Amino acid sequence: MITRRGFLRLVGGSAFAMVSLGAYAVGIEPMLLTHVKRYTLTPPHWPAGLKLRVVALADIHACRPWMTPERIASLAEEANALQPDLVVLLGDYTAGTKLVTGRVEVAEWAEALSGLKAPLGVLSILGNHDWWTDFFAQRAEAGPTQSRKALEHVGIPVLENDVVRLEKEGHGFWIAGLADQLALLPNKAKGRDSFQGFDDLDGTLAKVSGSEPIILLAHEPDIFTKVPWRVSLTLSGHTHGGQVRLFGYSPVVPSDYGNRFAYGHVVENDRNLIVSGGLGFSIIPVRFGVRPEILQIDLG
Template identity: 80%
Template sequence: MISRRGFLRFIGGSFLTAAALGAYAVGIEPMLLTHVKRYALTPPHWPDGLKLRVVALADIHACRPWMTPDRIASLVQHANALQPDVIVLLGDYISGMPMVTGPVTPSQWASALSGLKAPLGVLSILGNHDWWHDGFAQRAGAGPTIARKALEKVGISVLENDVVRLEKDGHGVWIAGLADQQALLPTAERPGLTGLDDLDGTLAKVGDTAPVILLAHEPDIFATVPRRVSLTLSGHTHGGQVRLFGYSPVVPSRYGNRYAYGHVVENDRNLIVSGGLGFSIMPVRFGMRPEILQIDLG
């Protein structure tokens, strides 16, 4: 039978352990040097001889003290050093939580991102927080959002249900970007979250048989993405922010852990979900370091 002193030691040790883990999750892991998560794959029907390096940044959630302009600038340097052919930004530049010490304005985070450089360009999409925290866009039920205008002002193209054709080594490749699937918050006239995404209309703009890379902030759309798309890239989930033994207890997806994180293959279709860089709701990361994606195709 445990003694009173032994019980108190156990309680004290448990409290200290919990406090240490909490301090790590809030103050250490979110600020660790960003991890580069590398993938190498050749999707079905990918052209022989086309080698393409895509670097992706997701879920920056600019705010102080965690994601300052200086830190974003350091991420930019890190991304450029990976020698990408093309850089893609997967949405959610605006902070998604109230627990901050100060804001980072759109002009500040966009200016920091303007340093991204790649031979085939820098392309972006928007995320749900880029819409939710834009009162004018919510009232209008349409954009352009403040985030879109900030990105375009520094020369970063924003794809909302649109496509662009790139070419490398004589091969074409399409980058298709969806508008956000949860863009509009509920109102009396608009019950539930309303998406502005148009997958069929976007893919209809693809003009030839070159491969398609789809940028979609939320990964849930992947359940309906056709095989015509070689690769879908998403963010949004942050890998659950807390991930243990390949499982995240809370995932902002109706599919739970199915599309929570990493490389998912279903019926010869490929999805890669980034763990992202910042966080929303709570400033916690545990078992899910901030990451930049490097994807080598072909």
């Protein structure tokens, strides 16, 4: 039988462990050196001889003290050091939590990202928080958002239901970028009880001509259920891997499909999706089991 002293030691030890675990999840893991998550794959109908390195950054959520302009600039340097052919930004540049010590203005984080370099360029899409934190875009129920203006000001194109054709060593391919799927917040005064998106998957893919491969950028991974086999690879963020992930499972995932699209490389019906765990966080400043990461994807 456990003694009173033994019981108190057990309780004290458990409390200390919980406090230590919480301190790690809030104060240490979010600030750890960024992990480079590497994937190597040859998607369906990928041209023989086309070797392409794509580096992706997702869910930066700029704010102080967690994701300062200085840290974002260092992330750009880390991305450049991976020698990508192409860099893609997967949305959510603005803060996703109110638990901050200070704001980072759109011009600040955009300037920090302007250091990204790649032979085939840097392309971007927007995320839900880039819309949700933009009062004027919400009121007008239309863009361009402040995030889009800031990115374009520093020379980074933003794809919203648009495509661009790129070429490497004689092989052509397409990057398609979706507008956000959760752009407008619910607004009962305007008769909107749920989120409204501006994404147009069919219209976007209709802009692609010929049979060259397509890489789709879509901030929220839920669209993957509708993505046709014609698309070689879909890249998403948004979920942060659940921010807390234990033994391959995330208790809370901002997706209608739960852990199905929470994190990592998903293959369904010979279609490929990669979901980044992202770099920042939303709601609460906690990461556990999901270190901040940059994606390096080698295709072909």
